[in-house]
Amino acid sequence: MGSSGPDVLQLQQRLTALGYWSGPLDGSFGGVTEQAVFALQKAAGLSPSGTVNAATRAALTNGTRPRARSTSGRFIEVDLFDF
Numbered sequence: 080m081g082s083s084g085p086d087v088l089q090l091q092q093r094l095t096a097l098g099y100w101s102g103p104l105d106g107s108f109g110g111v112t113e114q115a116v117f118a119l120q121k122a123a124g125l126s127p128s129g130t131v132n133a134a135t136r137a138a139l140t141n142g143t144r145p146r147a148r149s150t151s152g153r154f155i156e157v158d159l160f161d162f
Contacts, residue, residue, distance in 0.1 A: 083107045088105075088106035094112070097143065098145055101115070125138065
């Protein structure tokens with residue numbers, strides 16, 4: 080949190096490509112980027128830390144994508160989890 084630069088921009092681009100990012104690609108690791116990292120970690124079965132460690136990098140490299148629990152109809156899924 081609070082980092083910025085080309086590495087963060089690359090992270091944001093990868094999160095976007097995998098379906099996690101929902102804001103502007105600005106190279107600044109703020110709250111929205113942190114939430115996207117949390118979501119990636121949860122989808123990958125990792126403990127949500129909000130930081131990009133080796134396991135999180137592996138999930139990014141492996142292309143871990145979020146999956147909907149429902150496969151029919153029109154739904155909005157909200158996943159609330161505690162830390």
